[in-house]
Amino acid sequence: MATARKSEDFLASYHHFTAKRSPLPMSNHAHHRAQKRSVPAQIIEMLQTYGATQRSHGREIWFFDNHARKQIARDFSDSFRQFERWMNVYAVVADTGLVITVGHRTTKITRH
Numbered sequence: 001m002a003t004a005r006k007s008e009d010f011l012a013s014y015h016h017f018t019a020k021r022s023p024l025p026m027s028n029h030a031h032h033r034a035q036k037r038s039v040p041a042q043i044i045e046m047l048q049t050y051g052a053t054q055r056s057h058g059r060e061i062w063f064f065d066n067h068a069r070k071q072i073a074r075d076f077s078d079s080f081r082q083f084e085r086w087m088n089v090y091a092v093v094a095d096t097g098l099v100i101t102v103g104h105r106t107t108k109i110t111r112h
Contacts (some may be wrong), residue, residue, distance in 0.1 A: 027098055046064075
């Protein structure tokens with residue numbers, strides 16, 4: 001239970017960091033996948049802010065690379081340990097900015 005509480009504290013601190021931004025548009029599929037895979041909306045926003053992108057099949061894949069992890073650790077040094085469980089999250093985003101789906105990476109994303 002203590003870990004869940006710390007995760008909530010981290011997400012609350014990130015929410016204050018991005019309070020002025022409008023939420024990302026998500027498809028119904030992405031919303032359901034995020035719920036089923038326990039990926040908070042704040043993490044998807046962090047992908048947009050900090051994550052790297054890779055074009056694949058006409059869409060962008062957002063993910064946390066080593067550079068993004070270091071930036072997040074620097075910006076949220078007090079609560080970074082609670083964020084580690086979401087370090088392998090990715091999002092597939094259409095050219096219109098609509099989040100198509102989200103998930104947890106099980107393999108490395110290769111760059112071209």
